[in-house]
Amino acid sequence: MTTKIDLDRDLSLRLRIDALLANYIHCIDEDRLEEWPDYFTNDGRYKVVTRENYDLGLPVALIYCDGTGMFKDRISALRTANIFEPHVYCHMVSALKILDSSGPNIKTQSNFTVTRTMSEGQMMTFLCGKTIDTVTEIDGELKFKERTVILDSRRIDTLLVIPV
Amino acid sequence: MDTAQIEPGTTFVWPSEDVSQIPFRVYTDQDLYDREQRVLFQGPTWNFLCLDCEIPEPGDYKMTYIGDAPIVVVRDENGDINAMVNRCAHKVSLICYKPRGNVKEFACIYHNWTYDLRGKLTGVAFGRGVRGQGGLTEEFKHDEHGLERIRIENVRGFIMGTFSDETPPFASYIGAELMASIERVFIKPLKVLGYHSQIFPNNWKLYVENNKDSYHASLLHVFHNTFGVVRPTMTGGIKLSESGWHHLSYTQREEIGDDNIDKEKVRAKQKDYSLADTRMMEHVLELGDKVTNSIQTVFPTMVLQQILNALAVRQLIPKGVNESELIWTILGFEDDDSDMDELRMQVNNLVGPAGFISMEDGCVGGFIQTAAKANVDAQTVLPMGGRKIEPSQGSRVTESAVRGFWKGWRECMGV
Numbered sequence: 317m318t319t320k321i322d323l324d325r326d327l328s329l330r331l332r333i334d335a336l337l338a339n340y341i342h343c344i345d346e347d348r349l350e351e352w353p354d355y356f357t358n359d360g361r362y363k364v365v366t367r368e369n370y371d372l373g374l375p376v377a378l379i380y381c382d383g384t385g386m387f388k389d390r391i392s393a394l395r396t397a398n399i400f401e402p403h404v405y406c407h408m409v410s411a412l413k414i415l416d417s418s419g420p421n422i423k424t425q426s427n428f429t430v431t432r433t434m435s436e437g438q439m440m441t442f443l444c445g446k447t448i449d450t451v452t453e454i455d456g457e458l459k460f461k462e463r464t465v466i467l468d469s470r471r472i473d474t475l476l477v478i479p480v
Numbered sequence: 481m482d483t484a485q486i487e488p489g490t491t492f493v494w495p496s497e498d499v500s501q502i503p504f505r506v507y508t509d510q511d512l513y514d515r516e517q518r519v520l521f522q523g524p525t526w527n528f529l530c531l532d533c534e535i536p537e538p539g540d541y542k543m544t545y546i547g548d549a550p551i552v553v554v555r556d557e558n559g560d561i562n563a564m565v566n567r568c569a570h571k572v573s574l575i576c577y578k579p580r581g582n583v584k585e586f587a588c589i590y591h592n593w594t595y596d597l598r599g600k601l602t603g604v605a606f607g608r609g610v611r612g613q614g615g616l617t618e619e620f621k622h623d624e625h626g627l628e629r630i631r632i633e634n635v636r637g638f639i640m641g642t643f644s645d646e647t648p649p650f651a652s653y654i655g656a657e658l659m660a661s662i663e664r665v666f667i668k669p670l671k672v673l674g675y676h677s678q679i680f681p682n683n684w685k686l687y688v689e690n691n692k693d694s695y696h697a698s699l700l701h702v703f704h705n706t707f708g709v710v711r712p713t714m715t716g717g718i719k720l721s722e723s724g725w726h727h728l729s730y731t732q733r734e735e736i737g738d739d740n741i742d743k744e745k746v747r748a749k750q751k752d753y754s755l756a757d758t759r760m761m762e763h764v765l766e767l768g769d770k771v772t773n774s775i776q777t778v779f780p781t782m783v784l785q786q787i788l789n790a791l792a793v794r795q796l797i798p799k800g801v802n803e804s805e806l807i808w809t810i811l812g813f814e815d816d817d818s819d820m821d822e823l824r825m826q827v828n829n830l831v832g833p834a835g836f837i838s839m840e841d842g843c844v845g846g847f848i849q850t851a852a853k854a855n856v857d858a859q860t861v862l863p864m865g866g867r868k869i870e871p872s873q874g875s876r877v878t879e880s881a882v883r884g885f886w887k888g889w890r891e892c893m894g895v
């Protein structure tokens with residue numbers, strides 16, 4: 317049975333993770349991408365995979381970052397090297413579920429959709445799927461130790477450059 | 481050149497003598513698209529279907545396409561691979577509608593006609609009618625109503641298919657030199673590490689041309705220049721099949737005269753830009769040579785890729801005049817250890833729909849499509865390296881292979 321103490325703890329944890337997710341998506345949607353690596357621990361891992369590959373147990377990701385350096389490289393390439401039509405994302409995140417909060421690493425999952433609006437104004441539903449995150453506390457702050465973005469929408473329209 | 485009757489009432493005339501100018505109309509015309517399906521994709525061409533290792537067990541099948549035509553590839557009870565058009569002989573419903581699976585036989589969901597794994601019709605539901613009423617008549621011959629079979633060849637684990645009996649054997653189709661370069665890369669049994677799918681807002685031919693366009697590599701993909709993966713002055717070159725239809729573009733690790741790069745106008749070369757983490761640029765010389773980059777095309781729509789240790793086969797599927805889909809099948813060798821698996825994960829950041837050196841290929845075709853449709857009577861020009869279709873030693877600053885593609889296209893299309 318769930319006691320009141322459990323419930324209080326669960327609620328405050330939810331609020332904290334919810335705030336992390338909100339800060340994270342606003343950082344991306346507002347194009348403050350230089351801050352993006354800071355949402356991860358120094359040894360953080362980030363993968364964007366398709367549900368097809370995930371379900372088949374196939375390892376290759378669309379984007380794979382392992383450690384702060386690779387997060388920074390993604391952003392500096394986006395800023396200085398890669399060429400694409402300018403566009404912005406709008407993330408919608410919902411249905412946060414806490415999978416495991418028994419240890420220092422909290423495992424969660426949630427759903428998302430991302431709409432993409434191009435420089436000329438046309439908008440499409442670009443991505444949708446689920447994230448499975450491992451969140452941990454560093455100096456009183458929650459950070460992603462691991463974030464796996466699993467795309468139901470496995471056909472990428474044109475290209476994927478901004479992280480999810 | 482002669483005009484070709486495309487569909488009743490319309491004609492298409494190739495506007496010049498050679499293939500150094502391309503009319504925009506080829507990217508936008510529905511009649512030409514329809515004709516491509518019939519005489520090019522279903523004509524004397526080899527098309528990538530799937531990998532041998534994707535269907536290891538009897539009954540394993542995979543759905544795929546040749547042009548618009550849905551195809552199913554299946555391994556039968558004897559271990560042989562068969563390919564058939566994925567289309568019931570009754571009222572042409574798809575026989576398979578799940579991308580992959582394992583079956584004992586194919587049963588059409590509509591009226592339950594059944595076929596064996598070689599495509600032979602084995603059963604017609606209620607063929608004898610019900611209580612003596614209905615059913616088939618004497619004149620119906622099961623043998624005449626099988627699935628349409630596709631001729632296949634297994635090339636180093638790549639299952640190739642063709643509709644036509646006229647298509648030469650694969651090795652003579654691409655020629656000895658290009659066959660050797662497939663054999664250079666795919667030296668051992670393969671395994672699939674994953675799939676990507678990318679939709680291009682452009683006609684399929686723009687992506688094929690882009691692969692043959694070795695001229696753009698260091699110019700569009702600025703990541704190359706910045707990190708020195710490929711520069712126009714690195715050693716390497718272009719090989720072409722005698723037909724001109726197929727090509728190989730390659731670069732090697734040794735650099736000669738690379739200082740020249742500063743004299744050329746290469747956009748956004750940033751000296752102060754370096755990778756914080758260089759693991760994805762590591763290259764294990766697993767093929768016994770120093771080739772860093774090998775992009776090989778098989779006419780019409782197959783691309784074989786080795787970029788450092790990132791191996792892949794890319795299959796382009798036309799999706800109407802204005803759209804195409806690229807399926808990337810990311811490969812490793814069956815005997816890769818866990819370190820090699822991790823290295824391939826890293827280096828695959830360079831390629832695919834989000835790849836540091838490939839994402840631009842996703843948008844550039846759309847830029848052309850948008851601009852071209854405004855004036856379909858105008859033409860692009862392909863002047864780099866002259867007008868001929870010939871290999872190039874040492875330099876990749878040529879459009880020779882693109883012209884070779886158009887030679888193949890005209891020969892197939894009869895225009």
Ligand code: FES
Nearest residue numbers: 568570571588591
């Ligand atoms: S359409 Fe296949 S059995 Fe009728």
Ligand SMILES: [Fe+2]
Nearest residue numbers: 697701838841
């Ligand atoms: Fe390219």
